[in-house]
Amino acid sequence: MRRFSWFNLTSLTLGFAFLYLPMLILIVYSFNASKLVTVWAGFSTRWYGELIRNEAFLDAAWVTLRVAVVSSTLATVLGTMAAHALVRGGRFLGRTLFSGMIYAPLVMPEVITGLSLLLLFIAIDLDRGITTIVLAHTTFSMCYVSVVVSSRLVSFDRSIEEAALDLGCTPFEAFRLVTLPIIAPAVIAGWLLAFTLSLDDLVIASFTAGPSATTLPIKIFSSVRLGVSPEINALSTILIAIVAVGVITASLISKRSIARQMQDTRAAIAGA
Amino acid sequence: MTGKLRRWLVIGVPYLWLLALFLVPFLIVLKISLSDPALSIPPYTPTLDLSRGWEGVREFVAGLDFENYVFLTTDDLYWKAYLSSLWIAAFATFLTLLVGFPIAYGMACAPVHWRPTLLMGVILPFWTSFLIRVYSWMGILAQEGVLNRALMWLGLIDEPLMILNTPTAVYIGIVYTYLPFMVLPIYATLDKLDVSLIEAAEDLGCSRTQSFWLVTVPLARPGIIAGCFLVFIPALGEFVIPSLLGGSRTLMVGKVLWEEFFSNRDWPVASAVAVVLLLILIVPIILFQRNEQKAREAEQ
Numbered sequence: 341m342r343r344f345s346w347f348n349l350t351s352l353t354l355g356f357a358f359l360y361l362p363m364l365i366l367i368v369y370s371f372n373a374s375k376l377v378t379v380w381a382g383f384s385t386r387w388y389g390e391l392i393r394n395e396a397f398l399d400a401a402w403v404t405l406r407v408a409v410v411s412s413t414l415a416t417v418l419g420t421m422a423a424h425a426l427v428r429g430g431r432f433l434g435r436t437l438f439s440g441m442i443y444a445p446l447v448m449p450e451v452i453t454g455l456s457l458l459l460l461f462i463a464i465d466l467d468r469g470i471t472t473i474v475l476a477h478t479t480f481s482m483c484y485v486s487v488v489v490s491s492r493l494v495s496f497d498r499s500i501e502e503a504a505l506d507l508g509c510t511p512f513e514a515f516r517l518v519t520l521p522i523i524a525p526a527v528i529a530g531w532l533l534a535f536t537l538s539l540d541d542l543v544i545a546s547f548t549a550g551p552s553a554t555t556l557p558i559k560i561f562s563s564v565r566l567g568v569s570p571e572i573n574a575l576s577t578i579l580i581a582i583v584a585v586g587v588i589t590a591s592l593i594s595k596r597s598i599a600r601q602m603q604d605t606r607a608a609i610a611g612a
Numbered sequence: 613m614t615g616k617l618r619r620w621l622v623i624g625v626p627y628l629w630l631l632a633l634f635l636v637p638f639l640i641v642l643k644i645s646l647s648d649p650a651l652s653i654p655p656y657t658p659t660l661d662l663s664r665g666w667e668g669v670r671e672f673v674a675g676l677d678f679e680n681y682v683f684l685t686t687d688d689l690y691w692k693a694y695l696s697s698l699w700i701a702a703f704a705t706f707l708t709l710l711v712g713f714p715i716a717y718g719m720a721c722a723p724v725h726w727r728p729t730l731l732m733g734v735i736l737p738f739w740t741s742f743l744i745r746v747y748s749w750m751g752i753l754a755q756e757g758v759l760n761r762a763l764m765w766l767g768l769i770d771e772p773l774m775i776l777n778t779p780t781a782v783y784i785g786i787v788y789t790y791l792p793f794m795v796l797p798i799y800a801t802l803d804k805l806d807v808s809l810i811e812a813a814e815d816l817g818c819s820r821t822q823s824f825w826l827v828t829v830p831l832a833r834p835g836i837i838a839g840c841f842l843v844f845i846p847a848l849g850e851f852v853i854p855s856l857l858g859g860s861r862t863l864m865v866g867k868v869l870w871e872e873f874f875s876n877r878d879w880p881v882a883s884a885v886a887v888v889l890l891l892i893l894i895v896p897i898i899l900f901q902r903n904e905q906k907a908r909e910a911e912q
Contacts, residue, residue, distance in 0.1 A: 348721045351714035352730070358711070359737050359791065362748040365758055369751060422626035429623050438623075441630040447897050449849025451866045452886045455873060456637035459883070463640055479633040482626065512618065540741045543851050547873075557743050564856065568751040576744040583740045591732060 363580055370573035387574035397575065400559040404539060407470060407555060411477035412534035418478065419485025419534070420527055424515075426486070427493040445483045453480060454547030461548065468550025476548040477538040484537065485530035492526035493519075525594065532590065536583070645883035646676040656880050680884035690885065693868045694892065700779060700854075700864060701847040704786035708843045709836065711787055712794030716835075717828075719795070720802035731799070738792040745789050746856050753781050753857070777859025785853040790846070794839040801835030802828070834907040841900035848896075849889060865889050 370388075374381035391397060425432075426439055445453060457476045461468055500522075504514040520527075542557035549558060556575075564572055647656040684690040719730045737745065752758045753776040760772040775781050805828065813823040829836075851866035858864070865885065873882040 344721050344723060347714075348718035352718040352722070355711070355715035355718070355795075356733055358788070359733070362745070362752055362788065363737070363740070365752060366744070366748040418626045418629055421622045422630075425623040425626065429619070432623055434627070437635075438627055438630070441634050445634060447845050447893070449846070449866060449889060449893070451849055451851050451869045452641070452890060455869065455882060455886055456641045457633065459640045459644060459879070460633070460637035475633060479629070482629070486626075536739055540743065542743050543870075557741070560743055560747070561852075561856075564747050564750065568747075568754065572747065573751075576741070576747065579741055579744060584736065587732075587736055587739050595728075 366573055367577045367580065370570065370577040372570060372573075375570060387570040388578075391571050391574050391578075394571065396554075397556070397559060397571075400554045400556045403470060403553055404556040407473050407477060407545075408535050408538040411474045411538050412481060412531050414474070414478040415481035415485050415534040416527060416531045419482040419530055420489050420523075422482060422486040423490035423493055427490050442483050442486050445480045446487070448480075450541075450543035451547075454544040457544070458547040467552075468548060469552045472548045472550065473545050473553060473555065476544050477534075477541065480544065481534035481537050484533050485527075488530040488533060489523055489526045492523045496522050532586075641883045641886055643676070644880055645680055645887050646678065647880050648677075648679065649878050649880050680880045681888070683881060684884055684888060689863075690868065690888075693863045693865050694888070696863045697848055697865045698892070700782060700786075700862075701844050701850075704783050704790075704847055705840050705844040707783055708787045708790055708794045709840060712791055712839065713798060713836070715791075716795045716798035716802055719799050720805070727803075734792050734795050734799075742789060743852060746785050746852055749781065749785055749788065749857060750776065753784070776857060777861070779858065779862050781857035781859075782854050782862055782864075785857045786843070786847050786850065789853065790843040793842040793846075797838040797842065798832055798835040801832045805831050834903065834910070837903045838900070838907070841896055841903070845893065845896055845900065848893060 369380075371383050371385065372380055373384035373386060422438075422442055426435075426442065429435075432438075454476070457472075457479070458468075461472050466472060501514050501518055504518045505511065509517065540557065541555075542561050545555045546558055546561075549555065560572055560575065563569055644656055649656055715734070719727060719734075722730060750757075754760070755772045755774065755776065757776070759775070760769075763769045764772065775784075809831070810823050810827050813827045814820070818826060849866045850864060851870055854862050854864040854867050855870070858867075869882055869885045869889070872878050872885060
């Protein structure tokens with residue numbers, strides 16, 4: 341925008357220090373030998389060992405992973421359908437209500453979403469467990485997916501779809517062969533968003549889980565309520581590492597695919 | 613024929629899903645908030661008994677009243693919780709703006725080839741677990757924590773400061789976790805800003821500070837407003853931050869609702885607390901939507 345000043349450099353440095361130092365401190369202390377989390381007693385990987393032997397954490401991690409995979413996949417299908425209905429569906433009865441229901445969960449406080457779903461599950465006498473968490477997570481993440489996908493659907497040139505239809509595609513073939521490849525990055529981004537939202541959710545899962553299923557955030561929350569624990573530090577470090585590797589890889593892949601796409605387009609134009 | 617059927621499926625399936633798992637649950641909350649608490653399972657009356665036909669429906673409607681809402685106004689706990697949530701969310705939003713604006717401004721001024729990395733640096737924490745980011749401050753702010761020991765080692769304080777379990781810790785938690793929501797929209801508007809306008813202001817005799825306040829800030833307003841709402845709205849119903857960092861003295865609605873439900877098991881009151889929280893949230897949500905619409909129209 342304009343020349344980069346000392347003020348800018350200072351605010352960026354302090355800002356990023358603020359964003360990253362707490363996580364860095366957490367990572368450092370996960371390698372602390374002492375059980376007293378605030379006193380440094382030398383380097384050790386002891387807490388990682390304890391973590392791996394802790395059955396309760398492993399079980400919770402497995403439940404969380406299954407819930408996240410199933411709910412984000414369901415949410416991606418439903419969210420993409422919803423986005424298609426909103427952008428391409430034309431006019432239909434109750435369209436305003438429909439778009440309202442897509443946007444409302446995005447701003448709804450989690451405590452209310454959780455409470456209302458729990459009351460529903462009790463009213464219809466559905467046993468609480470993995471199924472109810474999946475239903476709850478699918479419902480709020482499909483709205484995020486639908487927002488991400490519809491922004492992509494709005495921005496792309498509709499005449500390409502029409503050309504496919506003119507050339508003899510059925511609407512479903514046009515969607516599969518033309519629309520889907522174009523919106524694919526948004527669909528994938530939506531899935532990733534739904535997946536991380538599900539992995540991360542504490543409040544809605546606490547309401548809908550019931551005694552039979554415990555997810556990792558519920559487990560973490562109940563053990564840190566009483567204070568800092570070195571095992572949780574180790575667990576956090578692992579989770580931070582997974583996210584960092586995932587996000588950086590995804591961004592490198594998408595950068596490379598954008599570059600390739602630009603090259604293809606340029607080659608096509610040059611050929612024509 | 614199949615084309616039409618397919619269209620109805622694409623619309624109908626997500627529509628029914630949201631009706632069943634978003635709208636209906638909310639109507640249930642509304643209904644329970646008008647019911648009376650009872651020592652039964654489920655712990656409220658009346659329950660709708662459709663098997664008794666019209667008589668059952670009439671009895672059910674007759675049993676509903678606003679008693680729980682009246683109760684919310686008579687007990688200080690609730691209105692104090694609403695007021696303190698509003699205050700905490702508003703002040704924390706202001707602090708987030710103070711911290712976030714210089715970061716967004718610095719990013720927009722940074723050399724072009726740095727920007728993707730800086731942007732990634734702001735987005736990365738957003739993908740990291742919210743719970744873990746809040747938790748990371750527990751070890752820093754505790755009485756024996758990293759911050760107190762660093763300050764004592766530097767000789768700035770003699771006795772550890774009491775930060776954890778106070779509202780200050782809640783402010784820090786909100787600023788920290790919601791910072792990306794403030795930085796990203798402000799950066800987006802600053803990035804699109806036409807530099808020649810600033811240059812023109814300076815050519816016409818503005819100092820750097822004047823051109824910042826008279827040109828840059830007004831032009832960044834849509835981003836600032838969007839960022840403030842994106843922090844304020846979720847902060848108002850926050851549960852995790854006050855319960856991990858705020859201690860028992862920090863009162864926020866999200867926590868009150870949780871305790872009413874899980875500890876006191878008073879479902880009708882918990883539902884009434886939820887309905888009132890939603891009514892309070894409607895105002896900022898509508899203002900936010902208007903701001904977004906104006907920004908979109910300005911773009912066209």
